[in-house]
Amino acid sequence: KMSSLSKGKDSTTGHWEIGGLIVHKEFPTYPRGFPSEVMKAFLRATGCEGYLGNRTASGTEIIQQLGAEHVATGFPIVYTSADSVFQIAAHEEVIPLDRLYDICWQTREKVCTGEHAVGRVIARPFVGEPGAFVRTLHRRDFSLIPPGPTILDLLVGAGIRTTGIGKVDDLFAGRGLSAARHAKDNAEKVELIIQESSAMDRGMIIANLGDFDTLYGHRNDPQGFARALEEFDLQLPRILETLGSQDVLILTADHGNDPVTPSTDHSREYAPLIWYSPGRETGVNLGTRTTFADVGKTIADCFGLGNDLAGSSFLSRIA
Numbered sequence: 001k002m003s004s005l006s007k008g009k010d011s012t013t014g015h016w017e018i019g020g021l022i023v024h025k026e027f028p029t030y031p032r033g034f035p036s037e038v039m040k041a042f043l044r045a046t047g048c049e050g051y052l053g054n055r056t057a058s059g060t061e062i063i064q065q066l067g068a069e070h071v072a073t074g075f076p077i078v079y080t081s082a083d084s085v086f087q088i089a090a091h092e093e094v095i096p097l098d099r100l101y102d103i104c105w106q107t108r109e110k111v112c113t114g115e116h117a118v119g120r121v122i123a124r125p126f127v128g129e130p131g132a133f134v135r136t137l138h139r140r141d142f143s144l145i146p147p148g149p150t151i152l153d154l155l156v157g158a159g160i161r162t163t164g165i166g167k168v169d170d171l172f173a174g175r176g177l178s179a180a181r182h183a184k185d186n187a188e189k190v191e192l193i194i195q196e197s198s199a200m201d202r203g204m205i206i207a208n209l210g211d212f213d214t215l216y217g218h219r220n221d222p223q224g225f226a227r228a229l230e231e232f233d234l235q236l237p238r239i240l241e242t243l244g245s246q247d248v249l250i251l252t253a254d255h256g257n258d259p260v261t262p263s264t265d266h267s268r269e270y271a272p273l274i275w276y277s278p279g280r281e282t283g284v285n286l287g288t289r290t291t292f293a294d295v296g297k298t299i300a301d302c303f304g305l306g307n308d309l310a311g312s313s314f315l316s317r318i319a
Contacts, residue, residue: 001270002252002289005310009266010083012119012143014254015171015208019150020296020309027084027119027144031056034080038116042078045110046103050075053089056082058264059124059135060219063089068130070094076103077124082265084119086112089135092125097138100125108142117144120170137184141170151296152176152206154305161203165192168206178203186211186228190235197242204299208254217257218264225259245279248302252295275318284317 006013007026016023033054034042042051050073052066057079063070066077070091077089086107090100100123108121121142126135146153153176155162161178166189169180181196183189186209196205209232216225243249256269273286273295293311300307301315 002273002292002294003270004255004268005291005293008084008119009255009268010085010119011141011167011208011213011254011266012084012171014271014292015168016146016150017292017310018252018254018295019146019152019172019176020293020300020307020311021146021148021150022291022293022310023147028116029082029084030080031082034078034086034116038111039078041111042107045106048076048103051078053077053079056080059087059089063124063126063133063135064131067091067126067128067133071130076100080118085122086118086120087122087124089124089126091133092127092136092138097123097125101140104140104142119144139167141167143171143173145173146175149307149309150176151204151299151307151309154300154307154309155204155303158303158305160303161200163196163200163203163205164207165189165196165205166208166210168208171208186232187235190232190239194238194242197239197247213257213266217259217266220259220261220264222259240276240278243278245277247277249276250274250295250299251276252292254292277318280318286314286317289314 004017006017006023013023039054052070052075053062062077062079070077071094074094079087088104104121104123112118112121123140125138126133128134152162152172156176164177164180169177181192183192189207189209193207211228216228251274253271256267258267291311294314297309297311297313298315300309301313
């Protein structure tokens with residue numbers, strides 16, 4: 001298992017640390033909503049005539065509370081959470097997806113900068129009627145650019161193919177990826193993992209199976225979490241069948257999210273670390289790693305890449 005050395009516990013921070021980049025400064029959070037100067041800049045940058053919300057809220061609850069007013073006014077719904085995020089919700093028939101994504105992009109580039117540089121600006125589209133609004137699968141995350149190199153940058157710089165599956169390209173702001181594949185849920189992402197792994201001779205695939213977090217961790221649904229784990233376990237042999245003798249499969253997490261605690265937020269609990277290769281016949285206890293960055297550091301060693309990534313390689317323990 002692994003603990004995190006970074007200040008935050010959000011998805012961006014966790015992915016960067018896995019990639020060998022520790023974030024020593026926590027991204028800003030806004031428990032009382034965004035200050036007036038931020039919201040004035042939001043209106044100027046996006047051309048929106050107004051906004052609704054601007055408070056800490058559950059995404060599923062705030063669209064029920066403000067969705068009807070949003071449909072009537074056309075104003076986007078702005079909210080945040082315990083994480084460093086600027087979230088913008090809009091009905092797809094009121095603010096089309098392309099327009100919503102542009103609003104988020106302008107917010108990322110012109111509003112959430114400097115002291116207000118949140119980890120992510122997130123588009124949260126929804127559909128439906130008052131009393132029955134539901135979020136769609138067209139979410140997009142607009143992340144900060146990593147402030148230093150990650151394992152993805154090293155691999156691409158060495159001419160080694162990297163493929164991101166899920167919201168990976170959003171979390172790394174598109175940097176260090178040869179290709180990006182999006183999917184609606186864990187099942188679709190597993191199919192993409194199998195496709196990419198079967199076709200790849202040399203390279204790295206990094207996939208984010210976000211249903212565990214968004215559908216079950218944040219929703220305090222341990223039964224759903226358990227079902228999702230069982231569903232993935234049933235598909236895991238299909239992934240293993242694509243591996244050659246020198247290939248490696250790593251199972252880990254970018255943060256904790258306990259569905260049985262009162263909180264609906266991420267936690268700083270240990271992340272699991274399972275490192276599997278068909279070519280190894282015996283197991284090794286990797287102990288408790290002091291940083292997620294050990295994963296990126298070890299991957300760099302696997303590819304023989306000299307590097308200044310954070311962390312300590314454990315390749316000698318498993319080679």
